[in-house]
């Protein structure tokens with residue numbers, strides 16, 4: 001396929017990416033592709049390189065070797081930041097501000113008009129069930145409320161790509177379900193989503209999986225393809241059979 005056509009038909013293209021921290025190599029020759037309005041799940045145990053890869057796809061970091069394209073542009077590129085909604089693993093919120101004020105602060109980074117900004121904040125608060133607590137200080141929030149607020153901040157400017165580093169870690173099943181319902185709504189609206197997870201049930205909900213172990217991609221494809229390739233009944237079994245060990 002022509003290079004330009006390939007870049008248009010895929011939202012994310014990762015090709016032969018390596019990344020080291022000092023002398024320690026943490027990603028080895030990673031190649032992955034993801035179509036538009038699809039969900040990519042990066043699956044792997046702690047330390048396997050999920051966050052490192054997520055940061056490369058978000059354009060926050062650059063590979064030592066190989067290339068990353070997002071929405072047809074080679075990363076990193078500053079102008080792409082407005083087209084990405086990024087949620088880091090640790091909540092980056094201001095405890096001394098209310099949820100609404102936190103949202104106002106982050107929304108100011110995007111070119112939304114004053115009334116549009118106010119409207120978007122209210123829509124997102126409603127979406128994530130945070131309206132009753134919107135004017136409370138975030139330091140009084142529970143972990144689950146903070147995660148929802150962080151997701152809300154990533155959704156504020158209606159980006160075409162969401163990049164979420166373990167958005168449901170530590171959440172109870174009901175909250176996880178709420179977040180997944182929202183991810184599906186976003187996908188139906190055309191948003192492409194890249195998510196990292198340890199959870200097997202979440203892996204089943206993705207369109208494409210990238211299975212990582214010790215910085216290497218040991219399997220990729222749809223959950224069905226990955227299971228078929230490993231002749232396994234479950235994703236967990238496939239992960240073990242493909243050499244991943246336990247999660």
Ligand SMILES: Nc1ncnc2c1ncn2[C@@H]1O[C@H](COP(=O)(O)OP(=O)(O)OP(=O)(O)O)[C@@H](O)[C@H]1O
Pocket residue numbers: 021026044045046047048049050051052053089
């Ligand atoms: N800034 C850094 N400097 C040095 N080593 C790092 C740095 N960031 C990550 N690493 C190392 O890179 C490897 C991959 O880390 P990474 O955070 O990408 O894994 P992960 O799969 O996201 O883990 P977790 O599920 O625990 O978040 C680990 O061995 C980690 O110790």
